[in-house]
Each structure stands twice: as C-alpha cells, then as structure tokens.
Amino acid sequence: MSDFGDDGAVDGRLRPIGVIRSDLKDRKGAPRQGREGAPDAWLDVHPWAMDGLLGVRPGDELFVITWFHTARRDVLQVHPRGVASNPIAGVFATRSPDRPNPLGLHPVIVRAIEGKRLRIGPIEAIDGTPVVDIKPVLICVPGQTGEP
Amino acid sequence: MSDFGDDGAVDGRLRPIGVIRSDLKDRKGAPRQGREGAPDAWLDVHPWAMDGLLGVRPGDELFVITWFHTARRDVLQVHPRGVASNPIAGVFATRSPDRPNPLGLHPVIVRAIEGKRLRIGPIEAIDGTPVVDIKPVLICVPGQTGEP
Numbered sequence: 115m116s117d118f119g120d121d122g123a124v125d126g127r128l129r130p131i132g133v134i135r136s137d138l139k140d141r142k143g144a145p146r147q148g149r150e151g152a153p154d155a156w157l158d159v160h161p162w163a164m165d166g167l168l169g170v171r172p173g174d175e176l177f178v179i180t181w182f183h184t185a186r187r188d189v190l191q192v193h194p195r196g197v198a199s200n201p202i203a204g205v206f207a208t209r210s211p212d213r214p215n216p217l218g219l220h221p222v223i224v225r226a227i228e229g230k231r232l233r234i235g236p237i238e239a240i241d242g243t244p245v246v247d248i249k250p251v252l253i254c255v256p257g258q259t260g261e262p
Numbered sequence: 263m264s265d266f267g268d269d270g271a272v273d274g275r276l277r278p279i280g281v282i283r284s285d286l287k288d289r290k291g292a293p294r295q296g297r298e299g300a301p302d303a304w305l306d307v308h309p310w311a312m313d314g315l316l317g318v319r320p321g322d323e324l325f326v327i328t329w330f331h332t333a334r335r336d337v338l339q340v341h342p343r344g345v346a347s348n349p350i351a352g353v354f355a356t357r358s359p360d361r362p363n364p365l366g367l368h369p370v371i372v373r374a375i376e377g378k379r380l381r382i383g384p385i386e387a388i389d390g391t392p393v394v395d396i397k398p399v400l401i402c403v404p405g406q407t408g409e410p
Contacts, residue, residue: 127335128276128363131354147400163362165338169355176354179327179365187275190313206279206324206396207317214311215276215394217327217365246363248354252295 130244131163134180135231138240141184145238146195147209148220154235157245164230170248172227178220179247180239185216218243221251278392279311282328283379286388289332293386294343295357296368302383305393312378318396320375326368327395328387333364366391369399 136155138144145152157178159167170176189212194200205213218239225233284303286292293300305326307315318324337360342348353361366387373381 131362163338163354166352166354166362168339168350168352170352174355177367179363179367190311191316202316204314204316204318206314207322207398209397209400213314213395214279215327217395219325219327219367219397247361247365249357249367250355252357 128181128246130160130181130246131166131248132157132159132245134158134237134239134241134243134245136237136239136241136243138238140240141211144240148222148236148238150238152236152238154225154233155237155239155241157232157234157248159230159232159245161230166248167227167232170224170227170232172224174224175251176222176224176234177247177249177251178218178222178234178237178239178245179249180218180220181244181246182211182216182218182239183242183244184211184240186212187214187216189213217246276329276394278308278329278394279314279396280305280307280393282306282385282387282389282391282393284385284387284389284391286386288388289359292388296370296384296386298386300384300386302373302381303385303387303389305380305382305396307378307380307393309378314396315375315380318372318375318380320372322372323399324370324372324382325395325397325399326366326370326382326385326387326393327397328366328368329392329394330359330364330366330387331390331392332388333359333361335360335362335364337361365394 192210222234340358370382
C-alpha cells in the first residue's frame, strides 16, 4: 500500500481540517515563533472534521500542524532567522517555513472553544494558513504510559 | 497562492525527504510511543534532500515528521490506545495514527550520522514509513529568542 506516486509525491491526499484566522496578515509582520510575541488566533475547524475534536478542552496543550502555504519549497539551506550574518544551515536544522514540505509545528494552549472554532495561542501562523492536524502534547514522564 | 485544489486536497505536493528503516515491520508489533520501549532506527535521507541536513549533529533532539502510510484516514474517533474500555475520543485529542492526515510526530535523539543515514531513536514508526520533515526541538525559555 502506498500513498505516494512514482515520482515520490503524495497523490493529492493531504486535506486541510481547518484554517487559521489571525490578525497577522503576512509573513513580514509575523514573529518567528509563537512565544516571540505572537497573538492568539482562531482555528476554524471544517464541519466534516468536527467529530475529531471530542475530548479537546480549554486549557489543553496541543500541537497544531499547519501548511505554510506561502513558503518556498525549493530551499534546502538558509541563514537562520533570515539574518545574513548567521552561518548558513540546512532547513532541517532550523524552523524556517521555507522547506521541501512546509509543515508548521505550533505548540499552543486552547483558550476557549466556541462551536466549531478553537481560540488558540500564541501562534505565529498568518491568516488563511491551512491546518492539517492537531495532536495533544504528551508530557514525557519516564515509565508513564497513560497518555491518550 | 494556493497549494490546495477546489476539493481542499493538496495538489500532489507532499514529497518524502527520506524513509525509516527499522526492525519494526508492522503496526501490531510497534509500541504506541517512542518512549514506550521503541528501538532506534535508521532515517535514510534521499540524496536530493541531503543539503538540508547541514548543521544537524549527533546528540541533537529533533522532531521527525512521518506519514503513517498504513493508517486509516476515514477515522475521526477512536478508543484511545485501541482499548475498548477507554472512552471514545476525537482523534485530535489522541495520538492515534488513524486520522484524516496521518502525520506522525516523533521526538528523537540523533545517535550517529553516517553519510546519508541518521541513526535516531527511540522511534515507533515501522520499516518503510516515509519521512516528510525534520525540525529541531526548541527549548522554550521565556524571553529567549536565540533558537535557529
């Protein structure tokens, strides 16, 4: 079984489960990381995916995985944080949004849930960014295996 | 600019940057999480993506993002950990591999680097699992903004 075609690309299968609604309107104005002064935002969950939220509650720590829809995908090395004096590094050693598969990984707190919208933050993703997955942050306690 | 078609699916664009080579050969034998006794494994990076590794070193903590190629994608609710007595939950409140976009998120340590292979672990992904991204784990220290 393979989801990948002969050229190695996924066969058109990644499907957004929601979208970010934020006051951040473009990359230029966005912080590099959520904890660098990013605002809270809305995660509008698409109606077909709502059932997947059962058990998500205000106060939960989640990873939101986004698709950086304005990123460059032909970039393998960058000056970290876009600063030319930083020594060049491979994108896999950085959190640059420019990378072969521009997935964003955002640890957030659920501030509130209103119908099909989650208020989450802090998050540096810009308005209109597609969301492709949500996962609980697992607290790693050695020997503890009781997480969801 | 949009990478998504009218039906909301990504237009065939997710492209594996490598593949997991593991002694774990199927889901049945695999732990639920890396820290539940999973082995180390090899991450074979595809030649075209090698330049993205510049700066990745043994001892680094990374998130490896995989595509669970044997997962079910039509599942929105599960009994956590596959235990029928666990109350049903939305997949976004769990780490179930069965979910609309079966992305796996694996915190690992880089044990060694040999040419185009990274020895990483612990990781519960099975042999042949495609890898779609690698990111550094950022240590979140309030007020510190010096990460890559």
